Amino acid sequence: MASSTVSTQVQLVNRPVGWPTAADFRTVTVDLPDLAPGQVRVANEFVSVDPYMRGRMNDVKSYVPPFALGETMTGGAVGRVVASASDALAVGDVVTHAYGWRDLVQEDAAGFQAVPEIPGVPLSAYLGVLGMTALTAYVGLLEIAGLKEGDTVFVSGAAGAVGSMVGQIARLKGAKRVIGSAGSAEKVALLTGKYGFDAAFNYKDGSVRDQLAAAAPDGIDVYFDNVGGDHLEAALASFKDGGRAAMCGAISLYNSTDAPAGPNNLSNIVTRGLTLRGFTVGNFWDRLPAFSAEMAGWLASGEIVFDETVVDGVENTVDAFLGLMRGENTGKMVVRTGDLVPAL
Known part of the structure; x- marks a missing residue:
């Protein structure tokens, strides 16, 4: 298992021309420092790859800034707090956030949203049917x-x-x-x-x-x-x-x-x-409460069903993204980043 203070992260190193390739990315390891006041450390359990991310690889004006070359990419993720220096989140809390493309993240608690664990529903659902x-x-x-x-x-x-x-x-x-x-x-x-x-x-x-x-x-x-x-x-x-x-x-x-x-x-x-x-x-984030209430009911009644395509290993996030762009997924494409040893 990965160390609880070493984060494996994926970075963009080239702006793709046409179809992206593995050579446009690199995987690095980053030693995380001690927590500063107000920060939490989160072990991601699933990260999302999505079609819109292809546009962020281009250096053009859009509704979200482009990914910066040589810096860790971002995207939706769900994980669990493994260390906390914040009163807002406790160790063990499940959170969603935008620090994807890595297995371990450390940031201010304000960047994370606590969500409940729903019996019988995988946490990855927060990146798809509940997200x-x-x-x-x-x-x-x-x-x-x-x-x-x-x-x-x-x-x-x-x-x-x-x-x-x-x-x-x-x-x-x-x-x-x-x-x-x-x-x-x-x-x-x-x-x-x-x-x-x-x-x-x-x-x-x-x-x-x-x-x-x-x-x-x-x-x-x-x-x-x-x-x-x-x-x-x-x-x-x-x-x-x-x-x-x-x-x-x-x-x-x-x-x-x-x-x-x-x-x-x-x-x-x-x-x-x-x-x-x-x-x-x-x-349209203000529509989230109405959506969440209605979707929870549909899921509970079985009126909504969903599929996921799961790729294992944060080191395979690029492969998952490229597979998504080729249409290899059914339902939501997610990467299961793996279990991390909790900080003690």
Whole structure:
């Protein structure tokens, strides 16, 4: 086991051009000093890798600052306090925070949020079904796209962490029909067999536009976009008048080195009176209490189910991220960083 005062951390050393490679990162060990007043030391149990992190590897202005070269990367994580010099958090408390990409973190207690342990629910759920990814689905579907009872909903990237939540929440909130796209026959079967989608298709099997038209012959009311590109073009072709889209991500474009071609049917936005609205969940943290209460009920009743793809070892965080970008995950991709010896 790792020492309780030595932290293994992953840093970005090159700005990727196109697809990131292992050579763009390095793994280092850092000796942590004694705790200063007000600080806590947390042993991470799980860290998150997410598509938005690819954008932070570029030195461009965005809604979050880019990762700095030569410094430890950050992201969602959940762990347990192993040493404390703060009255706010005690040894043994479970906390969520943004100091991911490492197995041991030491910072001011204000940077951590204590959360309860829920019997039968892994702590990793705080990075997915009980965390930012499911909140993204909840806000995007209900507030940004304005889901209405009886709507027909299309979700791209539907077997991922966000997409799988979107489809289930849409069903629970009264959607008439929920359609998803995914990248393998196994994921398509999962969408209809486990997540309650009414129809699903493999976007690699042919034209997304044609497959969506076949799955939604009467058109769609709502599109939740995780992919962009040909999926957005397909949605624009299938929208009914007054259709609404929540623009969450465009993973199909994140590693492109060429300027992407825009959809060839943008005029439908005008002729069909469509609304396409982009959002980032960081602007909607005030919705967290309502989301948490509703999601807790759905989980307890079994109305929401979730999958995780777990990679073991903080030293494999880069591999997990690259696998995520290749679509190797089902549900939320997390890294189990391993147990650390508690500080005595």
